[in-house]
Amino acid sequence: MTAVGASPALTPAPPAAPAPDAGAATRSGLRFQDVTVAYHGTTVLDGFTLEVAPGEVVALLGPSGSGKTTALRTAAGFTTPLRGRVHIGGRDVTDLPPYRRGIGMVVQQYALFPHLRVEQNVAFGLKAHRTPRAEIPGRVARALEMTGMGGYARRYPRELSGGQQQRVAIARALAIRPDVLLLDEPLSALDAQLRSGMLAELARLHRELPHVSILYVTHDQLEALTLADRIAVMKDARLVDCDTPRRLYRRPGDTFTAAFVGQANLLPVAVEWHDGSVSLAGAALRGAPAAGLAPGDEAVLCIRPHLVRLGAVGGRNALAGTVADIQWRGAGHRLLVDLDTGPRLTADLGELRVPPLPGERVTLCFDPEDAVVLPAAGEDGADG
Amino acid sequence: MLVHSRAARLAHWTLFLLLVVPVFALPLLMVVGASFADRWDGALPSAFTAAHYADLGRGQSLDALVTSLSTALVAGLAALTVGGWAALAARGSGRRLRHLLDGLFMLPLAVPSVVVGLALLVAFSKPPLLLNGTTTIVLLAHTVLVTSFAYQSVRAAIGRLDPALEQSAAGLGAPPAQVLRRVTLPLLLPSLTAAFGLCFALSMGELSATMMLYPPDWLPLPVRIFAATDRGALFTGAALAVALIASTLVVLAATARLRTRASYR
């Protein structure tokens, strides 16, 4: 689908010899430094600090209204921060208009220019950057090749499918060889099947562009987990957590992250001891300990549904309850169990030979390694 | 969002004001100012009076105001009926008839009003329909001229209607007449009121066809304003013009109010 050999033309020339003493600012692809944005007195982004290294993909993940799009728009220059600075490629761009920032941007609705052919769309940025005329056709062709749209150069956007339009939008953003690529929910307008295809495609593009920093705004945890080197979780205008997908998933820092990145059972417990011992309405359980919790504190035990097992192994971490509902979900069964101790637990199990019926008594268990004890956080205890 | 630098924005706003104020705002202000003028020797009126307005309340001026208001009322209602009916009929008919209706009902917009006046004069100056010199011919002219606007507005409003609403009404067993009365017309009410307001305003200001047709006992405001300014009574003309603007605005505001109320139903 793509000529990989074409990629060097698209990537910014790698520095011949990276200066060993180059400070963080010069290495940084994109850096937010304590950025605060407010509209009409409402703070929509609060003290946001984040760095995206060259070649790194950082996903901004959060529910709508959490400030993730504002962060992206501030990087692009469409929103002026009240406070804080934005650096791109080591340059302070806070006061620069969007057209002087050297960014590539792809938005949800593609925003292709409907009156321009595909090749003219891709050439738009090159012309705006006053690229020598002779270079333009070659660079347009390479950008289209790279996204697998080489055969569509003469088409108009309306003659393309949604997925193809998105490829053109990406080619258009890449053609100007940006240091930073901003992707604002680029896949959310596509249907599920196309989306997973495009996700793989984006991952491949990223491998071919080892020097481009990518900021990827999404509310879809799967996109974030698949694509990102790091995930920045946002909530209520703030950055609440930022780590590699694996760490965020295995060891979320709080109940919000636990519920938002992947699904989670959040059981209200009381801390018994520093080693991760807790009690759920008197029943003793054990999870991986989290720092900052003292015996007697209220806490939340977070268990991923697919790490819950049926039956009791060695009698540890056993939870008895009554089956409230059972759903067959193709790959396996989902059990909703009302625990004797109160809360309802979701368990995603493999396909069961003899599935229990609603009303039947069952015992569930989990490995202490697979559960995390988190500080209780009031209203966020929603089940993912 | 398009112009990012504050200085450039300020420059555009300044230029905007420099264009809008002398071209649009100042002329209207001057009419109001002149309507109070008693003498105008230098750059601005040197003496003021409310006499021009006092004159409005009696005699010819009052007649003209009443004439204009009644003409606009009759023409507006007639245009709304005919134009609205035609627009509804256009929806229920085939593509070719719809195009024909569109073409014919928009035609008065293309034909100069003076020619509409001339045409009525030519057509109705001899028996069997001798209307020349009557009030009716003025009313007819106004109706013809504003019907296009009524047709256009209602037609556009029908295009914006969600067909699902009427379809569900019909699906619930309502016969067409009931769908029209209970669903379509109430939904169109805001647009109908707006269309009436527009027709009324246009009829209030109609001069061209009226100049061709008006009988001596039916002089609407615009004709009276022309007569006043033509004989040099500019300030009286200005006062009459302010009366014309004010009454038009009152009706427009009233229909806008009705419209908001109707659209909250």
Next chain:
Amino acid sequence: MASVLSEAPVRAPAPAVVRPGRRPRSVPGWVWALPPLAGLGLVFLYPLVLVGWQSVSPDTGGHSLAAWSDVLGSTAFHRALRTTVWVAAGSTVGCLLLGFYLAWVIAFVPFPGARLAGRFIDLFVALPSFLITLSLAFIYGSAGIANGAWTGLTGSHHTLFAFLTTPWGVLLAEITYFTPFVMRPLLAAFSQVDTAQIETAASLGARPGRIVRQVILPEVLPALAAGGSLVLVMSLNQFGIVLFTGAKDVTTLTLLVYSRAVLESDYPAACVIAVVNVVLSVALHSLYRLCLPRAGKEGGNRAGA
């Protein structure tokens, strides 16, 4: 009316398609179109046809093209036609330039009172045209502010601004009056322009000028064309402004129709001029209506070809 009745057979195959909610037995749709069509036919179409008829029927009886040759050969007609076309073309260009800029500022460089300005424009459209000439008289007229200030400053009684009674005065009044008619469709079209496209263009390095030329303009071209042709038609048909200008040497076709018919009672001549005017206007109006559907959805797609 003949054309209406000839439409009827066209509908014949249609009743097979029963619209939802329409009982098959009800009156066919075209019947409902007859009453308003009959009304329009009687008070508009029939009189319009008579105008054409009258233009070849002199008062002396019989039929002749004498009125046509007289009018078409007269210098008054030629001058009126020239003035009409000149003023119409001039005001169209003026309105397009001024209207585009003003609407652009309201839409893309918004300021606190921008919405109010939009409402003000709606209001302007509802006002009669002759008000503009009347008010301009108070500004640039022989006794208006401008000349009053000039006299006050210099003591000279020479009227500096005397253009009101020239075609330039008509042009200024028409630009003032018709600009809102360009702005309204433009503002609607501007609001349809995808913000994401503008932002993407900016992120690709395009400055505002380039964005206006290459992103916004192609998108709103149909609306601009519609507004422009509307102004062209309206200014061909404009009467009040010219009448109120009251200058002897500024005569347009519509004014000529009025003076021939009402002042001179020369109906055949008035009808000839009217026919010429109607043909011009209707031709341009058809052009306008051709622009309209494209102003809706798939506008400007050929601009990049």
